Amino acid sequence: MAQTPGLEHPHDADRLLQLVDTVLGELRPGARLHAGLDSQLDRDLGLDSLARVELLARVEREFAVQLPSDVLGNARTPRDVLAAMAVAGYTPSPTAHDDARLAVPAHVAGLPDEARGLVDVLDWHVRRHPERTHVTFYRQPDATETLSYAQLAEAARGIAGVLSAAGVQPGACVALMLPSGPDFFRCFFGILMAGAVPVPMYPPSRPAQLEDHLNRQAGILRNCEARVLITFDTVRPLARMLIGLSPSLRTVLTLADLDGPSMTPTPTADDALALIQYTSGSTGDPKGVMLSHRNLLANIRAWGRATGLGSTDVAVSWLPLYHDMGLIGAWLGSLYHGCPLVLMSPLDFLARPERWLWAIHRHRGTVTAAPNFAFELCVKRLADKTLDGLDLSSWRLAANGAEPVNADTLDRFAQTFARYGLRPEALAPVYGLAEATVGLCVPPPGRGVRVDRVASEAMRSRGLAEPVAEGADALRFVACGPPLPEHRVRVVDSAGRALPERRVGRLEFSGPSATRGYYRNPAASARLFDGDWLVTGDYAYLADGEVYITGREKDLIIRGGRNFYPYDLEQLVGELDGVRKGCVVVFGVVDTQAVDERLVVVAETREADAGRRAALEQRIAGAAVEQIGIPPDVVVLAPPHAVLKTSSGKLRRAAVREAYLNGTLGTATRPTWVQVARLQLASAAGRLAGTIRRVRELGYGAWVWAVFWLLAPLAALAIFTLPSLGARWRVTHWLARAFQWLSACPMTVSGLEHLPAGPVLFVANHASYADGLVLGAALPMPVAFVAKGEFKHNRVMRPLFERMGAHFVARFDSRQGVEDVKTMGAIARQAPPLLFFAEGTFGSSPGLRGFRLGAFQIATQQGLPVVPVAIAGSRRILPSGSWRPRRGPLSITLGAPIEPQGEGWHDMLRLRDAVRRAILVNCGEPDAGDG
Template sequence: MGQDREATAPVSGEPAIDAADRLLPLLRQFVADTVPGRTVPVTLVASFERDLGLDSLARAELMLRIGRDFGIDLPPHVISETDNALALLPLLGHGNQPVAPGPAIALPAAAIAGAPAAAQTLVEVLEWHAEHDPERVHVLLQTRGGEEALTYRGLLQRAQDMAGGLALHGLQPGQTVALMLPTGVDYLAAFFGVMLAGAIPVPIYPPARIAQLEDHLKRHRHILGNAGASMLISVPEAAQVTRLLQAAAPSLRTVLTPDELAAAHAAPMRLRPRAADTAFLQYTSGSTGDPKGVILAHANLLANIRALGCAADVRVDDVFVSWLPLYHDMGLIGAWFGSLYYGIPLVLMSPLDFLARPVGWLHAIARRGGTISAAPNFAYELCVRHIDDAAMQGLSLDRWRLALNGAEPVSAATLEAFARRFAPFGLRREALTPVYGLAECSVGLAFPPAGRGPVIDCVDAALLASEGNAVAAREGVTARRLVSCGAPLPGHEVRIVDESGRELPERRVGRLEFRGPSASAGYYRNSAATRALFRNGWLDSGDQAYLAQGEIHIVGRVKDVIKRGGRNLYPYDLEDAVGGLPGVRRGCVAAFAAPGAEGAGERLVVVAETRVTDEARRAVLEENIRGAALDIIGSPIDEVVLAPPHSVLKTSSGKIRRLACRDAYLQGRIGRMNPYRMRARLMLQMAAAPMRVAVRRAGMLGYGVYAWLVFTAMALCFGLPIVVLQQPGIGRRIARAGARLLFALCGAPPVVEGLDRLPRQAHLLAVNHASYLDAILLSATLPASQGYAFVAKQEFATRPGIGALLRGLGTVFIERRDAAHSEEGVARMLRALQRGESLVVFPEGTFRREAGLQGFQAGAFAAAAQAMAPVAVAGINGTRAALRSGTWLPRRAPLHLAIGETVFPDGRCWEEAMRLRDVVRAALMPLAGEFDGTAGAASAV
């Protein structure tokens, strides 16, 4: 005890000493149960993570136990910020002193009339609300210090600032940006900021603690690599983790924090995406394999939100309360985007707050008059098991009309237990609403009638397994209780098919397929998985189900089905039954099929986590598990594996990763996870990460130096003849040959499409301007027979070397900034067109580092109108990434030139020149792959 007492020295007073005497035995027992065989002394100063090996879930469980034992409410942040028992003593020595909620921020009584029914994108939805009711509270964030209100105007302004900062750091439209941030205003603003910058957000879950960090890093690497993320927005504390991710994902150029983006003080930006544009990539949880990036367009999301709103009968006085993670579709789309569209307040909590104190979720619903909230089944189970009557004093759930249960298999037993437990506090059974959805359908696919309550179908378990018939169970027959998830959303269809694709009648189990406006176009950069997703226009849900009176009943995941003796066995009921046995950790059971000996077929294996270490008790527990299996599935288990806590692998959303558990079992890794070895491996990875980054940067530097050497050689070999000859016709052919050789030697030959669309007569070719490489690319790709002359600014004519080179190519020089000479520049272009020359013009006049199509100068269009010359449109992609303004180190990047439509003038007047300018700019924007960098403004120089 000497060491323990010494550890309490910083805390004065007898109450703290008494708390230490009570806390240490509890902590020691918990560590003994959770990490069997741990030899590190359990003291008040032992690190929960480093010394005792407790991950975030174990810490949450520990805090709940401490709170119950001491009769207090521990603040939610202690899970992430408290690393030893000593730091808990000030919270334990003074009895139950819950944090006062503080004055409540007023929420509006009713929303404004209407919703953005005409909006085609999420950006338009936000802009609509910011215009119609800018100061209305959109999100009420529950923080440690109280509440923080975010209005529609505030979110739009923050997002525009974020977009400007992203563009200043080199983000280009169409690129992907990973978001690894906790729940908060920064996450909300960054998500819309990425969209406003023309890029695609990729939400990923924040890094876990050391005990599970290796597995999470592997999964992040897969996501970042598949998404090709160019930037990662994260918290400063994740610096070590992000370095590992950056080293493993070659596309990842920059890791930024929200503060760094705000500190850029860039001009606000706003892109106007289209309905068909990708809004974000939702990566699947990976419960049956590697995560896949579901492509969700703005049109998909709005169709789903509108259909869900219709099914849920969303009302103007609704209030949504959510703790769901914003990296998961249920929290992101269902809670946030749904609340955004309908203009109802969203009371937002951190998932960590719920995990630490489940009753806080219910109190938030009661305090804020919440009418809608959603959670996976495990959350309702957690509330039943961990909330006592004392914590629910003053709780009133009478306004809660939709308690949505989805995102994982819905348990009939959990629904009934939750209804019974909280009925005395005003919860109506009719509020419990089981739903079904999947990322490939945005978020929701099926929804029961609002206010009906759950409908549970009791079917004969043997007939379900052997014949796939969902027949009502007779008395005395083993029954399986399946929950109805309702009918398909309005505008959506489902069907049940067998392996041959033949549609099955009601109450026959088969593969669930669907289609509708919410359906994804496929998986990002995964053509094989996309092909497997579709069959004759229908999308495969990956679930087995049956229909009863038109409503969906989910039986199990196709990949999780265990085929045994001609029967289909589903792991969910077995796992739930085993998890309910004394000595087994509930929710920590995995059942799967493993290959048996040669010719012996599949073996049924159950892995169950337990803290029981006594051999006699373990033998009894194993027999109980085998007996439960016979009762539930009517089939014996081939092997029971009793594993220590945290052996069963799960996804970020808590789903059992059965295939990963099977692989770990086959490799003999179940129960043998060594935290020290994991930490050593992680340290090696972190030590190697800077080296990998350095090697990649050295490669980039080497390529850049090589490209400059090649350019210098080409300039000498091909540029000198052009300067000496001063024959534009010959000079252009020489320049074309040199430019083509330059790109070939640099390994970046440009892709060209639409050259046959160029007019045969003299014309103006209008091209976007993003880099000094633009002119070289055009020289290499435009047909030599056309005899194009470039239009360049006058200052180039006087520069040594470059002036002579440009004159040797027949360049037309104009003064851009001196209004007195602007008419002379128009006259020069006019004379060239009248001579039968075709001109290449960059109507933006110059380029800059940030993406975005700038305002067009009108001189070239005035010349085209006066000459009655057609104007062809061409878009360049990739040169900004290859050689960005302000940098002199070329990078390898795909280069593309697309020739679009040709616009013909209808007259020679100034108004016609302005029409030409506007029509060409509108046609050029999609070809260039850039957004309107001036919000519609154009120069009239």
Template sequence: MTLKGKTDASDQAGQLLTILHSFAQESRLPAPPEGITLDTRLETDLGLDSLSRSELIARVEKGLGVALPNEALLAATARELLGLVRDGADTTVETTPRLSGLDVAADAGIPTSARTLLDVLTWHHAQHGERVHIVYYDGEDRAQPITYAGLAEGASRVAARLRRAGLTEGATVAVMLPTGPDYFFSFFGILAAGGIPVPIYPPARPQQIEDHLRRHARILDNAGVTCLITVPEARTVAHILRLQVTSLREILTLENLDGESPATVWAHPEPDDIAFLQYTSGSTGDPKGVVLSHADLLANIRAMGEAIAIGPDDVFVSWLPLYHDMGLIGAWLGSLYFAVPLVSMSPLSFLARPRRWLQAIHDHHGTLSAAPNFAYELCLTRISEAQRDGLDLSGWRCAFNGAEPVSPLTLRRFAEHFAPCGLRPEALAPVYGLAEAAVGLAFPPLNRGSRIDCIDRVRFADSGYALPVPGDDPEALEVVACGSPLPGYRVRIVDGEGRTLPERHEGLLQFQGPSATRGYYRNPEATARLIRDGWHETGDRAYLAGGDIHLTGRVKDLIIRGGRNLYPYEVEQALGELPGIRNGCVVAFAATDPKQGSERLVIVAESKEQDPARRAALMQQARERATDILGLPPDEIVLAPPRSVLKTSSGKLRRGDTRTLYLAGRLVAGPPRPVWQQVARLGGSALRGRLSRLIHRLPQRIYAGYAWAVFYLIAPWFWIGVMLTPRLTWRWGLVRFGIRLLRRLAFVRLRVTGRERLPPAGQPFVLVANHQGYLDALALIEAIERPVSFVAKRELLNNPFVGRFLARMGTLFVERFDLQRSHRESSQLSAALARGASLAFFPEGTFRTQPGLLPFRMGAFVIAAQAGLPVLPVVIKGTRELMPGDSLLPHWGQAEVLIGSPMMATGADWEAAAALRDAARTVIGAQLTP
């Protein structure tokens, strides 16, 4: 149907400005000094965030009688919005046919034996490949079904493209794509190619490109990303990131993916291998990438499925972004595991018309869906009683509310407003989770509905004790119960000294569970703060009552707004540098907005400026700077007199106390740069940074050239000597001499300790060492005075020069290090030990650029246990720094080899070998821990 009541084109500009002016007044938006015009910037001049834009678009559509496209949410100015109004004059609504219902009658089963995400997809592909897994609705409401076979095929094509681009096993790949088929294919394509996905969110508007890339460069650098998959429109700008992120080598887009030949062989990760890295939007200042293994994800998915009794007749409907854990794991990967159809749409589609979310639940008989609190509130404000008519929500059995503070008022209003649609109040389920636990940690019992705890506000503020009071007490503080721990998980509340607190006493919330992360990627300092005494910190304050977790605040001043995590530190520092604002006297905090049902971002900055015009200009400048840094505008900036921002005696900001003053009412720029200019500035900055790094690294590059020259002058002669020398002991001595000569000419020192722990000559042993880099074998050869046979991958034989050399040095080649899977190769190694040879293994199987010890494979320990021979644990230090795994540029420095005491298995069976493996890994890991 076509919307009625359209206005003439000549009147549209005036009526649009009238609507915009009225909306600004009603919302108490900061109008620019020259007033609202067609060139008024909706973000920096008026401070419209995504929720405010959604409300404005709804009013424009109603006032002008047009249906605007989703892109209206991205309009930079009123003039751009006017152009979309005129283009949308003849737009029709809901003319595109939508799919209704899905085949969910048959129980497809679940892959209970799956050990990795790839196992899950492979199992579903084999069992029911032609069954629909995802129904994706694009911006035009066109349905795109994706079957399990289609997902597997798309992933195979992406994997082939990545491998053709040179992706190596264990390398990180960033995914900067909007929700859509390409995202689904890319995530599993990276896994199939042996990589590690790193989801990051794409820029919402061109005006944000410069800041977006600047902030994401920190995440990409921390993750050591080697490849970025993005949309074609961002390719040019994304190439600039290569100047800022030294590890980034490839920018890939997925055009013509259908023409790519699928990869025929997928990677085979282990359960403890990293499945993906989850960075939050607040990770840009101090990047914290939560490490989640395949085992972590499957444990959390299975626990959540058990908690909600998920079944074959369920359907999950989601608009949540896939770069966020609740959308990626909770909605998509959970649906994949349990063979539950997923109905997916983009966040932009939801924000443009919130009814689409509930319409999808109606059309597809959705039973499961999740969203942050603001989304439920947005439905209340944007879906009228007339628009509500015709919706059937009776089948919606779990309406999860999480990812930001849950409002008791929103829960009550949503249940009441949509009760005529058949929504059961028991379906509303406030939940709690965090990326450090994969996603979910606490769910309420099924069909309980929301539970609100009413406590004495004064008593709680004074002592932290949540004293229950009657619900009709006007002074009561309402706290939402977020459920009890998932099966297999534990939580506790502790005080600042780590002592466990009793029920209803507020403190620090900690947890344990099968999906608890091993830490933050390449951030040992943050990891040390996360895990204490076997418990993981959540960063939240809470109390327990009746088995439920009741959240009360954040330990650190994390601000959650619109489902995004924001940290105040960068914006506080940046605003403090503005002329007219006192440096070090700026605080940012969240303040609950009862009307919106979400949190408002407030910034208080001290200023001595008194002149009204200059204060208005300073306010505008501060808003622009804050928007640039945060990626969205603050709700309010307060220019306060000196000494309004409270501090401790040591000078630290007291954000909580300043927020209290604000809530009590006791606290007393030029146009945005064009996109081309932002790109030029970003490119110039990146070039300057690259030039500075080149100058800084010039001595290192000169040294690297010298070291390689020495190597190529020496190596051929020793290669020839090894080929001609008849005895292995002579060849071993010759190579040791060559390594020592090369090391000394390259100014590298090697320290060896523990040679006296080597078993007597003639007694074979099994040596196991950690694997840090390319130089590990050279360090071991020089450290061990008598020959040992290294166990190496058979692929090395493909290089005739390397393969022949290693064979002459006694190397034994195998297909894989997991010798339990290869009886023939296990027998070969056992025979070598019987002949008196000693074997050297790198039981991690590979090395990576980041520090840390990978899981040990069983091969070496099974062989040692069966042969009754000692295992010699050896620790290698420094070789990663001498030649990092992501570079062939050598550095000068020092390496160290520490030979430990021999260890014997207690038996010859698998359990004894596993115990021997764990003991050896513990010994090696203890030496590597700083």
């Protein structure tokens, strides 16, 4: 872009620094702080993300330029801003947005109601309208990229092939660290089509918090044991450090690595994991919410019914895709209902919130979702602007959730944008949580905002939501609506007893969207459940069947016999001169010498003068008395960045409380190079440990093969020289047991007492080439393996198999297969008994496949009982596609013989199903059906 005329470096540098000083002066009146070109915006000047948004907005107005959106995340100093100004273009006039509006999307008949998983949903759309636009992504304000259903499916199949070739096993976790955009969608479905589980992670954003960020992501990787991370080139050097910080991570792939041949999607059951959504937490105890395909589809369908979502709707979102509201609420909900999704980067919204509104205008957007701060930012930045031509009349549902909903914000938003056609009844406060997939409560569409005014004293002292009239001393709470269809909520006291309406207690819920727990975190999972109900961690009350959230359970403060939450006081203190807005935390600390908690207020400030700091403390104490009637016990004036926040900007109150208690609150942020050096050192140590671990694994594999080639000649010698099958079997049985013992794979065998004395058939599952050896070690008497016909043409294996009594059957020649079954039937009553691998083959995907009918036809025709044999663990010790043995436990379970009930077709099917059920119970793998 051309440089704006008149933008001369020395002159404009002075003007820019004056502008920065002005913003600093407004944030901290009286502070003696002046910016230099190389001052760090966050570390030196204390400008958080919202303050930088305000600064860049003023730069654009002052210099009549339009800065790229990525300046918000990339500019670290005023010099960086100056460099961006030098290549920026003119600010377009407001009328430049007033272009032709797009047509309403075409109606799609039906919904994928029979789909059992997300891949089925995508297939449903591809079969009906492959070229229909699914996503429109704004890469630049005037440049979009579209993605159709067919394009998404085609790209995902190729990515699935690459992941499968990289060793990703079905059911394994794959970490996904990508910014919002079509590449995220392609990779997400590529992971699903490979049968794996996506784990979204957010990319690093602030250099000042780099070390904390990567340590938190490493905690997630350690918990989910992801072996592969998909990321983008910009952060690949940082992402590679995670290999040393998380032992399981082996491979970091970028988009350029994901171009490969397509593969057929791996089938998955509806109760299989479709997503692990990690909530904000500590690095040592990450909580990954397990969501199955059934959970996701139940929530999406219930949300669609409650809000009337359909294919002619248009969703417009800037929410990050690593967050459940953006990932599930905006994207997957749009995918299911066939309504187009218009997406932009979160940075685009933060830099210019009007882009969100103009996208609603141009695409005739009907539904959106955003946290409360987004609506507040629109009011703050746009209330005094003239947005000529903007038309918001198509907007029918503006869901406000993911953080406490402020009634004043909603009122201001409705008043500000009414002149552009926004109907106030479109605003909808909603409630949800990751443990409920995403959404749990929503008001009726078009109802508008309902605010409940309750007596403050009754609420704080008795937990009673007693309605009061206008003008009285009141607290205000916003109705979040009733629970979604097929979901229930209740409010209980500390003893778990249900409370009547308008009594505050712990909110619990149940329904098909409810998670089954936290991934590999049984302690946290146990705390999540109260019988059949899930604990939300929120306090609330019910009124007329609707939910009113009063606050987080962990944020509740008990002081002077009264209960209150920190939110209003934090907001009030944040408005005081000298305090950084949005950087205040209020919490309680248990005092062992007193009944009540001590009330602590932590407020960030740049104020250095002792007298002014003392005065600020007094003003904070006065604000507390005004708001809640009692002064704080402790006021901490902390430096910038002492108040910790999540990636989405939420206050981390528990982390701030912990830092206060252990004396690390406000510890100076390490320079970026120091953080990188510390991470490199920690990663190097982890890489060294990983190298040692891999050497041990390779050494173990070499040892196992050495033992095998030591014992194999002895087994071959016995097979070819011993005269009787019984003798051959006894020798090979003990050699197999010796091999199992020397391989350090513990084996348990149960059910040998079920072996009948007379003729019988054995049917086993098949998961690995190791199954023959495992059964040879487990079974004390000879069996005749029924092997695939390909071995008849192997000059080495055929004589060995024949000397051990094996028989061969054709798998792919139907006519020969029928003849083979007849031959097997003729000898089925002879010793040794036949043993069939009824699945016929095996693959890398865990799961018990469908059973072939040959063994069961023989059993019904000959009247032979069938002994189910369940092998567990063999797939892990020698996976398909790999000849490197792994150490692991083995289990062989022989079930009670199952007698055929007749000779007919249906008798044969019943026998097959009964045997398969018995094996499924003990094989330790999911039901893969006919997969």
